[in-house]
Amino acid sequence: MVFDKEESVSLVPLQSKGKPRVCAGCNRRIRERFMLQALDRYWHEDCLKCACCDCRLGELGSTLFTRANLILCRRDYLRLFGMTGNCAACSKIIPAFEMVMRAKDNVYHLDCFACQLCSQRFYIGDRFFLKNNKIVCQQDYEGDHQNGHSETH
Numbered sequence: 372m373v374f375d376k377e378e379s380v381s382l383v384p385l386q387s388k389g390k391p392r393v394c395a396g397c398n399r400r401i402r403e404r405f406m407l408q409a410l411d412r413y414w415h416e417d418c419l420k421c422a423c424c425d426c427r428l429g430e431l432g433s434t435l436f437t438r439a440n441l442i443l444c445r446r447d448y449l450r451l452f453g454m455t456g457n458c459a460a461c462s463k464i465i466p467a468f469e470m471v472m473r474a475k476d477n478v479y480h481l482d483c484f485a486c487q488l489c490s491q492r493f494y495i496g497d498r499f500f501l502k503n504n505k506i507v508c509q510q511d512y513e514g515d516h517q518n519g520h521s522e523t524h
């Protein structure tokens with residue numbers, strides 16, 4: 372998955388001898404002992420917040436995401452922009468942070484990844500087949516095959 376922009380947030384000490392730092396959030400001088408550095412700018416710990424949920428990104432500790440001038444926490448970024456796609460079985464959206472199963476270009480909820488004919492669940496190592504863009508188990512795949520075969524006799 373490709374993020375538009377994932378940036379690290381680091382807590383850095385304010386150097387008393389260095390030139391004054393201005394917070395990119397509120398444009399005021401930073402006088403605290405520590406400040407956040409992100410997006411090549413400096414921020415008060417209180418000023419670097421997720422545009423969506425207002426959580427302090429410095430406390431989440433590591434990364435923020437930017438898109439269209441929004442600064443977002445990972446959770447909101449994924450919620451807003453990180454859809455994986457629609458489940459090929461139930462057609463509902465699969466959020467990006469959810470585990471998915473893939474078969475060719477199709478993605479499935481873990482719960483939906485079952486034979487679409489007999490509902491048998493697949494487990495790791497099981498063979499599955501794509502037929503008319505449906506996932507089917509080996510039995511159903513071969514069963515149909517054999518029927519088709521016998522009809523020609």
Ligand SMILES: [Zn+2]
Pocket residue numbers: 394395396397398399414415417418
């Ligand atoms: Zn500030």
Ligand SMILES: [Zn+2]
Pocket residue numbers: 421422423424425426443444445446447
């Ligand atoms: Zn957020």
Ligand SMILES: [Zn+2]
Pocket residue numbers: 458459460461462463479480482483
């Ligand atoms: Zn589904």
Ligand SMILES: [Zn+2]
Pocket residue numbers: 486487488489490491507508509510511
């Ligand atoms: Zn089946």
